[in-house]
Amino acid sequence: MSPREVFALRDHLGTALTERSISDPRHVVSLAQLATDSCLGGRSGELDGRSVLLATSGQLLAGLALIEIDGVARRMLLCPPDLKPEHLASIIADAGIDAVVTDEPQRFAECGVDLVITVGLPQPSTATGQTVRATEWLMLTSGTSGVPKIVGHTLDGLCGAIVGDSPAPGEAIPVWATFYDIRRYGGLQIFLRAIVGGGSMVLSDPGEALADHIARLAARGVTHISGTPSHWRKLLMSGSIEGFRPRYVRLSGEIADQAVLDGLKRAFPDASIGHAYASTEAGVGFAVNDGLEGFPATLLGEGRGAVDMKVVDGSLRIRSKRAAHAYVGRAAAELTDGDGYVDTGDMVELRGGRYYFVGRRNGIINVGGLKVHPEEIEAVINGHPEVRMSRAKSRRSPITGGIVVAEVVLTADADPMRADMVRNQILAECRTRLAAHKVPAMIRFVAALDVTPAGKLARTDA
Amino acid sequence: MSVRLRIIAAIKQIAEEQKVKLPPLTDELTLHETGFDSLAFAILVARLEDDLGVDPFTLSEEVTFPNTIGDFIGAYENVPA
Numbered sequence: 072m073s074p075r076e077v078f079a080l081r082d083h084l085g086t087a088l089t090e091r092s093i094s095d096p097r098h099v100v101s102l103a104q105l106a107t108d109s110c111l112g113g114r115s116g117e118l119d120g121r122s123v124l125l126a127t128s129g130q131l132l133a134g135l136a137l138i139e140i141d142g143v144a145r146r147m148l149l150c151p152p153d154l155k156p157e158h159l160a161s162i163i164a165d166a167g168i169d170a171v172v173t174d175e176p177q178r179f180a181e182c183g184v185d186l187v188i189t190v191g192l193p194q195p196s197t198a199t200g201q202t203v204r205a206t207e208w209l210m211l212t213s214g215t216s217g218v219p220k221i222v223g224h225t226l227d228g229l230c231g232a233i234v235g236d237s238p239a240p241g242e243a244i245p246v247w248a249t250f251y252d253i254r255r256y257g258g259l260q261i262f263l264r265a266i267v268g269g270g271s272m273v274l275s276d277p278g279e280a281l282a283d284h285i286a287r288l289a290a291r292g293v294t295h296i297s298g299t300p301s302h303w304r305k306l307l308m309s310g311s312i313e314g315f316r317p318r319y320v321r322l323s324g325e326i327a328d329q330a331v332l333d334g335l336k337r338a339f340p341d342a343s344i345g346h347a348y349a350s351t352e353a354g355v356g357f358a359v360n361d362g363l364e365g366f367p368a369t370l371l372g373e374g375r376g377a378v379d380m381k382v383v384d385g386s387l388r389i390r391s392k393r394a395a396h397a398y399v400g401r402a403a404a405e406l407t408d409g410d411g412y413v414d415t416g417d418m419v420e421l422r423g424g425r426y427y428f429v430g431r432r433n434g435i436i437n438v439g440g441l442k443v444h445p446e447e448i449e450a451v452i453n454g455h456p457e458v459r460m461s462r463a464k465s466r467r468s469p470i471t472g473g474i475v476v477a478e479v480v481l482t483a484d485a486d487p488m489r490a491d492m493v494r495n496q497i498l499a500e501c502r503t504r505l506a507a508h509k510v511p512a513m514i515r516f517v518a519a520l521d522v523t524p525a526g527k528l529a530r531t532d533a
Numbered sequence: 534m535s536v537r538l539r540i541i542a543a544i545k546q547i548a549e550e551q552k553v554k555l556p557p558l559t560d561e562l563t564l565h566e567t568g569f570d571s572l573a574f575a576i577l578v579a580r581l582e583d584d585l586g587v588d589p590f591t592l593s594e595e596v597t598f599p600n601t602i603g604d605f606i607g608a609y610e611n612v613p614a
Contacts, residue, residue, distance in 0.1 A: 469590040512576040
């Protein structure tokens with residue numbers, strides 16, 4: 072490929088930048104500035120052909136830097152905020168990292184990489200990045216245990232689901248936000264939609280109180296926003312949505328059950344509400360906009376759309392130009408099967424012409440040899456009008472190996488005096504809709520449930 | 534309430550939930566005759582662990598699972614403090 076045919080993120084910025092910006096709680100950076108300014112002190116040329124670890128303390132500098140680095144470096148690894156220090160060395164080795172871009176240079180003084188470039192807010196510079204190659208984008212999976220896997224993408228693949236998002240001339244530009252971190256796949260999708268699709272981006276800040284965050288999103292005119300069902304449940308129970316009126320609300324990253332879809336419809340009656348299937352490995356699979364959980368079976372098959380999908384042994388498999396091209400590293404496994412399909416590990420069940428997600432293959436609870444997906448139970452529990460969220464999990468049993476127990480968070484307006492009644496109603500509903508071994512043996516009411524840094528319900532014990 | 538009464542109450546509660554018709558609960562009744570399946574016993578043991586703070590069947594590898602209601606209650610009554 073000649074450099075002429077290679078496009079990098081900066082080449083998608085377009086010309087009408089004057090009203091576009093990237094912001095966080097402290098700074099608003101005009102995208103127009105990025106055409107002339109550098110956030111690397113004019114040193115991006117030193118990254119020519121390098122394999123770069125992008126590790127910043129916040130999202131804003133990461134977003135600015137990746138625009139400047141893309142098309143220059145050979146590889147760019149987006150370091151998520153929760154990367155454990157003990158995994159750093161193996162990731163540097165596996166990805167062949169030979170340069171670090173960071174706002175905390177002292178953190179990387181001893182990491183064995185000679186070239187450490189400091190990133191800061193954009194400053195006028197005579198030397199900004201030039202597109203000379205297609206940079207390989209590396210992301211880390213959000214696995215809860217062990218070293219995260221390194222997954223390789225191209226900008227083309229990452230942008231594969233972004234079509235027709237650009238505003239028509241004269242139309243107000245979309246303002247995007249996400250509860251995800253943009254250094255994870257779900258968040259990066261939204262960042263790229265904003266940058267490539269002609270919009271602005273309002274970044275989240277983990278240190279910000281939820282009410283302040285939502286007030287900021289409303290004040291900056293956010294029109295499009297995404298998060299996991301756990302993120303949305305947290306927001307719905309916060310009572311903080313007053314005055315926030317997005318036009319487009321999107322869920323991904325976990326199973327979107329009917330209760331959370333209906334809750335969002337009530338909270339945002341004028342918004343279009345959709346849930347999307349995507350993973351760091353398989354890329355964006357599909358989006359569902361009919362307000363119902365699950366997805367139509369007609370989406371399955373080959374050559375029907377942008378992705379091919381099939382179900383093998385109950386798990387969803389996806390073949391797509393948007394999928395990652397490989398796992399990267401010394402002990403990297405094959406990403407796809409012989410036919411090019413990624414096994415997502417997400418288990419689905421066909422009921423009446425629609426596929427429903429029932430859980431992760433590796434999250435299965437074993438009750439006396441019978442398999443139970445915690446998500447299936449949670450979906451039933453979450454259907455109770457006074458339940459905001461729940462977690463089903465295994466409890467060790469000397470008799471059956473494990474039994475199902477559940478923790479339940481009630482809605483803010485639920486009366487704690489009625490907890491026993493709510494418990495009985497939940498159990499009655501579970502007995503009606505679930506096999507006996509799936510009905511929780513015990514239900515405990517809790518004030519909150521942990522959510523991982525990637526925005527998913529924590530399942531360390533499942 | 535004594536340990537015995539709490540165990541009997543828990544058995545009756547689970548029987549009601551699981552739609553099991555219990556025969557009179559005498560000490561001689563075998564656990565098999567209660568009509569409880571292994572899931573019902575698993576639930577019973579877990580709830581009693583929460584209620585009484587002890588699960589006698591995982592305390593020691595030597596404990597064998599009891600045969601009768603009397604043995605079952607005895608396992609809880611004889612747990613060393």
